[in-house]
Amino acid sequence: MQVLVLVFINIILAISLNLVTGFTGQLSLGHAAFMGIGAYTSAILTLKASIPFLPALLLGGILAAIFGVIIGIPTLRLKGDYLAIATLGFGEILKIIELNLKITGGTVGLRGIRQETNIWVVSVAVVITIFIIYRIMKSRVGRSFIAIREDEVAAEAMGIDTAKYKVLAFAVAAFFAGIAGGLFAHFYRYINPNSFGFSRSIEILSMVVLGGMGKISGSIVGAAVLTAAPELLRSISAYRQLIYGILLVVMMIVRPEGILGDVDVKIPIQRKLEKLLNKNS
Amino acid sequence: MQKLRKLVWISLLLMVVLVFTGCGQQGETSKQDEETIKIGTVGPLSGDTATYGVSTKNGVEIAIEEINNSGGINGKKITLIPQDSKGDQAEAANATQKLISQDNVSAIIGAVLSSETLAAAPIANDAGIPMISSSATAPGVPDVGPFIFRNCIADQVQAAQLAEYAVKELNLDKFAVLYTKNDYGEALKDTFVETLKSLDKEPLVVESYVDGDNDFSAQITKIAAQKPQAIYVGGYYTEAAKIAQQAKQKGLEVIFLGGDGFYSPKLLELGGDAVEGVIFTAGFYDKDPDENVQKFVAAYKAKFNEDPDMFAAQAYDAAMILIEAIKKAGTTDPAAIQAELAKTKDFPGITGKTSFTENGDAVKDILILKVENGAFKRIR
Numbered sequence: 001m002q003v004l005v006l007v008f009i010n011i012i013l014a015i016s017l018n019l020v021t022g023f024t025g026q027l028s029l030g031h032a033a034f035m036g037i038g039a040y041t042s043a044i045l046t047l048k049a050s051i052p053f054l055p056a057l058l059l060g061g062i063l064a065a066i067f068g069v070i071i072g073i074p075t076l077r078l079k080g081d082y083l084a085i086a087t088l089g090f091g092e093i094l095k096i097i098e099l100n101l102k103i104t105g106g107t108v109g110l111r112g113i114r115q116e117t118n119i120w121v122v123s124v125a126v127v128i129t130i131f132i133i134y135r136i137m138k139s140r141v142g143r144s145f146i147a148i149r150e151d152e153v154a155a156e157a158m159g160i161d162t163a164k165y166k167v168l169a170f171a172v173a174a175f176f177a178g179i180a181g182g183l184f185a186h187f188y189r190y191i192n193p194n195s196f197g198f199s200r201s202i203e204i205l206s207m208v209v210l211g212g213m214g215k216i217s218g219s220i221v222g223a224a225v226l227t228a229a230p231e232l233l234r235s236i237s238a239y240r241q242l243i244y245g246i247l248l249v250v251m252m253i254v255r256p257e258g259i260l261g262d263v264d265v266k267i268p269i270q271r272k273l274e275k276l277l278n279k280n281s
Numbered sequence: 282m283q284k285l286r287k288l289v290w291i292s293l294l295l296m297v298v299l300v301f302t303g304c305g306q307q308g309e310t311s312k313q314d315e316e317t318i319k320i321g322t323v324g325p326l327s328g329d330t331a332t333y334g335v336s337t338k339n340g341v342e343i344a345i346e347e348i349n350n351s352g353g354i355n356g357k358k359i360t361l362i363p364q365d366s367k368g369d370q371a372e373a374a375n376a377t378q379k380l381i382s383q384d385n386v387s388a389i390i391g392a393v394l395s396s397e398t399l400a401a402a403p404i405a406n407d408a409g410i411p412m413i414s415s416s417a418t419a420p421g422v423p424d425v426g427p428f429i430f431r432n433c434i435a436d437q438v439q440a441a442q443l444a445e446y447a448v449k450e451l452n453l454d455k456f457a458v459l460y461t462k463n464d465y466g467e468a469l470k471d472t473f474v475e476t477l478k479s480l481d482k483e484p485l486v487v488e489s490y491v492d493g494d495n496d497f498s499a500q501i502t503k504i505a506a507q508k509p510q511a512i513y514v515g516g517y518y519t520e521a522a523k524i525a526q527q528a529k530q531k532g533l534e535v536i537f538l539g540g541d542g543f544y545s546p547k548l549l550e551l552g553g554d555a556v557e558g559v560i561f562t563a564g565f566y567d568k569d570p571d572e573n574v575q576k577f578v579a580a581y582k583a584k585f586n587e588d589p590d591m592f593a594a595q596a597y598d599a600a601m602i603l604i605e606a607i608k609k610a611g612t613t614d615p616a617a618i619q620a621e622l623a624k625t626k627d628f629p630g631i632t633g634k635t636s637f638t639e640n641g642d643a644v645k646d647i648l649i650l651k652v653e654n655g656a657f658k659r660i661r
Contacts, residue, residue, distance in 0.1 A: 002374065002375055002378040002404075003375055003378075006371055006375065106464065107463075107464050108395070108419050108420070108464070109396060109399070111399045111421050112421070115403075184371075188370060188371060188374055188400045189400070189403050190370060190396070190399040190400045190403075191370075192370070192396045194370075194396060195369075195370055195371070195396075230372070231375055231379070234364065234365075234376070234379060240327075240365060241327045241365075241367075
């Protein structure tokens with residue numbers, strides 16, 4: 001159950017990063033920072049202001065989205081590696097801020113957070129996330145994201161406001177990462193700045209890449225595999241990290257396009273759901 | 282490419298086989314359920330903080346080996362199930378959950394870092410499994426619940442005990458405080474000053490520095506102007522050695538006091554003559570002539586081929602306290618073990634006599650060491 005909750009939280013993180021990196025083609029190495037904003041905001045609100053969980057969670061997501069816009073605007077001029085470094089820097093700055101503020105508890109972090117997250121809450125959150133991102137990707141906005149990824153100049157020539165859509169992608173992704181952070185904080189009941197550092201960002205990115213970029217189902221598979229693998233490998237304790245590493249390398253050699261790659265897995269229900277969703281719109 | 286593919290598939294297959302054989306072994310140990318008592322450890326065995334976790338696991342291992350060699354607890358052997366947390370709070374929580382629900386451990390020693398302990402402890406407490414951390418010094422760890430204990434010296438405790446010792450035993454009365462600006466240094470400084478105030482003393486001057494500083498002449502000049510008898514340095518051995526040397530050069534004759542951050546052979550190496558007479562608190566002293574300490578040090582060296590550190594010693598003591606509680610309880614029922622743990626009083630360990638307070642925090646007489654003739658000597 002413990003691991004399943006973490007899998008679900010990671011699915012939300014991977015899908016949201018996929019929106020920026022997979023669909024819009026902007027490499028971000030600071031996704032965990034948005035998660036941190038959501039985690040700290042919601043935890044401080046429920047802990048110190050006794051605000052109910054749900055509004056606190058949403059406020060955490062909204063603040064993360066605002067930061068998504070703030071980081072999105074100045075980094076618009078940057079592309080590829082330069083953008084990656086800028087987002088990495090953003091993540092580090094945020095970690096330093098969390099380390100030094102009084103309200104975030106400094107190096108000690110925040111403890112005694114209420115337990116609000118359980119398997120049902122995260123299940124609902126995952127379904128809502130998948131639904132919203134799926135709808136976005138099927139809409140004009142989603143097609144604009146993909147156009148930006150394929151060729152930014154061409155996209156602009158076609159009349160797509162690339163600046164607007166890039167910021168939008170960052171904001172939406174940051175919102176869901178913030179929600180995931182809030183769920184994380186209220187599940188483990190303790191957070192500190194190290195929970196949202198560079199290594200967490202890389203972990204999320206690995207999920208996206210391993211599962212297959214630009215695919216919602218890929219992110220789900222990637223998050224599930226990479227979260228469950230270290231736990232399943234616990235039985236071989238000493239070789240755990242070694243095999244985990246080898247698995248990653250082997251995967252990238254055999255299927256650089258990700259586990260799902262260009263195979264679009266469609267379970268029968270999915271097709272029906274899609275029909276239903278498309279009819280409604 | 283075809284060949285590469287084949288190779289990759291073979292290695293994947295090998296891995297699957299490895300995983301399954303690993304599981305097989307796990308199954309076998311669970312068969313021996315009734316005859317053994319299972320204790321788990323949670324801590325970083327890989328990653329940046331692995332040294333702390335490995336020391337902790339090793340310390341517990343020595344304790345369990347010692348008991349198993351002398352016939353176990355009431356005839357039952359103990360098996361140790363170590364779990365890696367990578368120093369990550371989510372992993373520590375998962376590992377704790379796994380120990381409780383899959384391995385059915387009777388108790389857990391861990392976690393190692395404060396952050397992972399704060400995430401793992403609520404799980405153990407909710408499941409009613411006793412957990413003793415031997416190194417999580419952060420405030421709030423024992424407050425998680427009745428099943429959570431810790432066996433280490435909080436930063437606050439050592440500063441308070443040294444302040445008392447300095448005033449009551451050394452009869453000092455004019456103090457200066459110099460501390461490093463991080464959570465460790467500030468905790469030491471705050472408590473030292475508070476304890477002095479409770480003893481009707483006031484520090485003459487409080488100065489700070491930053492780790493990595495090389496020149497302390499500004500602070501030393503200010504301190505010298507107040508003519509203190511002793512300087513309490515809340516920091517680590519590198520800076521402490523430099524501070525002592527620079528004070529000596531300026532002709533300042535004082536007694537230096539410090540915390541467990543002083544405890545390293547490097548203090549003597551870097552400080553030379555200047556650190557002669559330095560007095561500081563420590564969690565563990567491996568040259569202690571005490572018989573139990575030497576037995577532990579010898580066993581540790583024989584098994585792991587290195588000197589035990591404070592983490593190993595505190596983990597050893599935590600395991601011994603736990604074993605004592607299981608012996609007294611006469612059962613592996615976690616609630617009975619918890620009840621006996623809570624009663625622990627004056628347990629004679631290698632890190633001093635230990636008792637648990639009502640909420641599970643350790644109270645112990647902290648060791649006080651002094652530098653004499655270029656070597657450490659225990660004076661309390």
